[in-house]
Structures are given as C-alpha cells and as structure tokens.
Amino acid sequence: MKQPSTGKISRRHFITKTAAAIALPTILPGSIFGQNRPSNRITVGVIGWGMQGPDNTRNFLAEADCRVVAACDLDKNHLKDAVDTINENYQNKDCAAYHDYRELLARKDIDAVMIAVPDHWHALAYTEAARQKKDIYGEKPLAKTIGEQQAIVRAVQQNKIIFQTGSWRRSQASYRRACEIVRNGLIGKVTRVEVGLLDGHIDFLSQFSGSNASFEVQKPPVELDYETWIGPSKMQSYIQARIHKNWRWNYNTGGGMLMDWIGHFCDIAHWGMDADRSGPSEIEGRGEFPPKEDVFNTCTKFRIELKYPHDVQMIIAGGYPEIENESTKWIGTEGWVFAGESGIECSNPKFTGNKNLPDELRKVKLYESPGHVRNFLDGVKSRQPTVAPVETAHHSATPGHLSLISMLTGRKIKWDVLKEEIIGDVDASKLLTREYRAPWKLS
Numbered sequence: 001m002k003q004p005s006t007g008k009i010s011r012r013h014f015i016t017k018t019a020a021a022i023a024l025p026t027i028l029p030g031s032i033f034g035q036n037r038p039s040n041r042i043t044v045g046v047i048g049w050g051m052q053g054p055d056n057t058r059n060f061l062a063e064a065d066c067r068v069v070a071a072c073d074l075d076k077n078h079l080k081d082a083v084d085t086i087n088e089n090y091q092n093k094d095c096a097a098y099h100d101y102r103e104l105l106a107r108k109d110i111d112a113v114m115i116a117v118p119d120h121w122h123a124l125a126y127t128e129a130a131r132q133k134k135d136i137y138g139e140k141p142l143a144k145t146i147g148e149q150q151a152i153v154r155a156v157q158q159n160k161i162i163f164q165t166g167s168w169r170r171s172q173a174s175y176r177r178a179c180e181i182v183r184n185g186l187i188g189k190v191t192r193v194e195v196g197l198l199d200g201h202i203d204f205l206s207q208f209s210g211s212n213a214s215f216e217v218q219k220p221p222v223e224l225d226y227e228t229w230i231g232p233s234k235m236q237s238y239i240q241a242r243i244h245k246n247w248r249w250n251y252n253t254g255g256g257m258l259m260d261w262i263g264h265f266c267d268i269a270h271w272g273m274d275a276d277r278s279g280p281s282e283i284e285g286r287g288e289f290p291p292k293e294d295v296f297n298t299c300t301k302f303r304i305e306l307k308y309p310h311d312v313q314m315i316i317a318g319g320y321p322e323i324e325n326e327s328t329k330w331i332g333t334e335g336w337v338f339a340g341e342s343g344i345e346c347s348n349p350k351f352t353g354n355k356n357l358p359d360e361l362r363k364v365k366l367y368e369s370p371g372h373v374r375n376f377l378d379g380v381k382s383r384q385p386t387v388a389p390v391e392t393a394h395h396s397a398t399p400g401h402l403s404l405i406s407m408l409t410g411r412k413i414k415w416d417v418l419k420e421e422i423i424g425d426v427d428a429s430k431l432l433t434r435e436y437r438a439p440w441k442l443s
C-alpha cells in the first residue's frame with residue numbers, strides 16, 4: 001500500500017529540471033498562489049490520516065517548495081497524530097487542526113489538498129475542494145460509483161484545477177518501461193490483457209495493532225464522529241471491524257479487493273493499451289460473495305471478461321492462480337510483457353531489465369514522472385496535467401465498477417464508451433449511482 005518516498009529534490013534542482021521542460025518563470029506568478037503566505041511555497045492541507053494519508057503527507061513534507069499548514073480528520077486521535085507529525089517535521093506548532101473538511105477548504109491561503117478519506121467520501125470531498133479551487137492530490141478508486149466519478153471530472157474541469165490520483169505506479173520507471181514496450185509495438189498487436197488483483201479480505205486492524213477487530217455492535221468511541229464518518233452512506237450500527245481501514249470490505253463504504261486494486265493494475269493496463277480515454281464495450285463476470293449481512297460482505301473471488309476496441313480481450317481476476325496477483329500482462333501477436341511488484345518480464349529477454357528501450361525502438365515515449373507527489377507539485381506550478389489526471393482515474397476505475405455491476409446483476413453489461421451509459425438495461429443502470437443519506441447532497 002505504501003507509495004515509495006519521492007526523496008528530497010532541492011528547489012534548485014526542481015527549477016532547473018522543470019524550467020527546461022516547460023519554461024517556468026523563475027519568479028513564480030503570485031496569481032498561482034493564495035495570499036498571505038510566508039514565502040513562495042505551495043500551501044497544502046491534508047484531509048484523512050489513516051493508512052494512506054500519513055504516507056502521502058510524508059512525501060509532501062519531504063519537498064522544500066511546499067508547506068503543510070493544516071490537517072483534518074473525524075477521529076480526534078488520528079487528527080492529533082497528524083498535527084504532531086507535521087509540527088515535529090517543521091519544528092514548530094503551526095499546523096491548524098480541523099474536524100470539518102469544508103472549513104479547511106474554505107481557507108483562502110491554502111493552494112492544494114491531499115485527500116485520503118474512505119471511498120464513500122471521495123465525491124463530496126473532491127467536488128467541494130474543486131469548487132474552492134484547490135488543486136487535489138486524491139486517491140484511487142476515483143469514487144464509489146461511476147456517477148460520482150462523472151461529477152468529480154466535471155468539477156475538476158469546470159474549476160480548472162490540477163488533479164493527481166494516487167495511482168502512483170505511473171510514477172515508477174519499471175511500469176512506464178513495460179507500457180512503452182507495448183506502445184512501441186514490440187509484442188505485436190495486443191490481443192489479450194490480464195489484470196491480476198488480490199482476493200479475499202484482510203483484517204487490517206489485526207494486521208496493524210495485533211489484536212482482532214471487534215465484529216460486535218458497540219457504542220462508537222468518543223474520539224470518532226461516527227455519524228459524520230458514515231456521511232452519505234446508509235446509517236449502520238457501529239462495528240469496529242467496519243470502520244478504519246476495513247471499511248473497504250463492506251459495500252456500504254467500499255468496493256472490496258476489486259475496487260481497491262483496480263486503480264493500480266487496470267490503470268497500468270490502460271496506460272500500455274493507450275486506453276486512458278477509452279474503455280470496454282462488453283463486461284461479463286462472476287464472483288463469490290459472502291452473505292449481504294456479513295460485516296465483510298465484498299466479493300472474495302472474481303473473474304471478469306471485458307471486450308475492448310480492436311478485438312482486445314481483458315481479464316480481470318482475483319483468486320485465480322493462473323493470473324498473478326498485483327500484476328498486468330499484455331499478450332500480443334509477437335510476444336508478451338508482464339509488469340508486477342517483482343519487476344518486468346518479457347517474452348523477448350532483451351527488453352527485461354532496468355534500462356529504457358534503445359532510442360530507435362522508443363518512438364513512443366510516455367510521461368516521465370519524477371515521483372508522484374513531486375509531479376503533482378510541478379503541475380500546481382506549471383498548470384500542466386499530472387501523470388494520473390482525473391480523466392485517467394475515471395477511465396481506470398470504470399471497468400471495475402462495470403465488473404461489479406455485471407457480477408451483482410449476473411448479466412453481461414453493454415457499455416457505450418462515448419456516452420458513458422449502460423445500453424438497454426434499466427436495472428443495471430440504477431447501479432451507476434447511489435442514494436445519499438440526508439443531509440448530504442452531491443451538487
């Protein structure tokens with residue numbers, strides 16, 4: 001789950017590198033930033049301090065040209081840890097603490113926000129941040145439903161903000177090189193793509209604290225504003241095993257392993273396929289689901305077949321050993337490439353390894369990111385798109401949402417890629433959105 005640290009890049013190095021690429025003025029225009037800041041630094045607020053928020057924030061703290069000035073969480077213990085960590089880093093007491101993210105977002109002196117809240121909160125938090133003209137480092141999957149994702153894309157585009165999604169493998173050279181092998185035709189015409197995700201559930205609370213999470217109904221702990229934590233989702237009794245980190249195993253708040261990982265390995269699959277603005281036209285899958293009333297009720301094992309343009313077949317699987325977990329494999333008429341946590345493998349061993357393709361073979365060059373947070377901060381300054389912008393995040397997660405809809409309805413889904421509509425299936429179409437619990441509304 002960890003994003004590798006981007007490492008510290010000096011301001012001098014940053015300006016030299018970026019200026020060459022985008023002719024950035026050495027004096028940064030004041031209009032890019034808000035008022036009343038101590039220096040020309042980008043001011044950042046962080047929202048959500050659970051599993052991923054601290055990792056993301058550490059990468060911001062490592063960058064000299066930004067300053068984290070505010071933190072927000074609904075859990076008082078998490079919020080205190082956030083404020084203490086940020087203050088300790090800067091050796092001061094300046095970090096402001098917020099319970100309500102809307103108050104943090106209303107601050108005019110904050111330029112950008114890192115948001116790492118559970119998926120059921122993404123749409124409300126991202127659209128409000130966009131409305132307040134904050135650049136966003138957000139998380140995958142883009143949102144809990146396709147309808148919410150469309151609202152986020154609209155809000156980001158209308159407000160002309162910079163968006164980076166936490167699909168950080170796009171900032172890793174090995175995945176880029178694998179995608180360049182595919183894009184440069186070195187495995188021939190792609191016919192099949194295998195996306196390997198994880199299966200089952202992990203009780204993160206026991207993994208992190210060593211003691212089992214409680215699966216009993218209890219009173220919410222005093223430190224957590226549980227009513228707000230549930231937010232726009234259906235109110236459920238408080239069960240510790242359904243909250244921090246484990247929310248992803250219950251469909252009221254998360255999307256199981258399928259949606260937790262789609263924003264990594266389908267995202268990489270699309271990059272290689274040149275499908276960042278495209279998608280599948282037919283989706284058919286089967287999965288194994290626990291009873292709906294279980295605390296962990298998300299799909300434990302799944303295999304989905306998707307039809308892409310140009311006769312490309314994609315398989316998305318979790319729990320099928322023939323498709324390796326946490327990997328993407330492209331198979332073409334003249335060979336294959338595999339990219340996973342262990343690195344790249346290729347049917348032609350000449351292309352396996354740590355070097356870029358030789359120039360004569362590397363006609364298509366993909367976006368070279370210096371690090372995911374670094375790339376976001378560069379985008380905030382240059383106003384150029386990041387390596388994982390909102391439109392890409394939307395298209396990377398959409399096959400996962402449609403796969404889930406196919407499994408839940410038990411039917412093949414036909415998808416109009418351009419109109420972004422399910423064709424001829426009223427009941428399946430209802431699953432493109434979800435009802436919000438009052439008073440929450442997505443505008």
Ligand SMILES: NC(=O)c1ccc[n+]([C@@H]2O[C@H](COP(=O)([O-])OP(=O)(O)OC[C@H]3O[C@@H](n4cnc5c(N)ncnc54)[C@H](O)[C@@H]3O)[C@@H](O)[C@H]2O)c1
Pocket residue numbers: 001002003047048049050051052053072073074075078099101116117118119121139140141166167168228229231243244245246247260
């Ligand atoms: N890019 C990656 O590799 C990666 C890895 C892990 C998680 N994630 C993503 O990060 C996001 C957060 O996941 P996590 O595992 O850190 O969850 P988590 O439950 O560990 O942490 C979420 C935090 O957000 C807080 N929170 C919830 N609603 C809030 C609200 N409305 N306002 C303010 N704070 C709120 C919670 O109290 C909690 O502290 C998810 O979208 C997840 O998919 C990405």
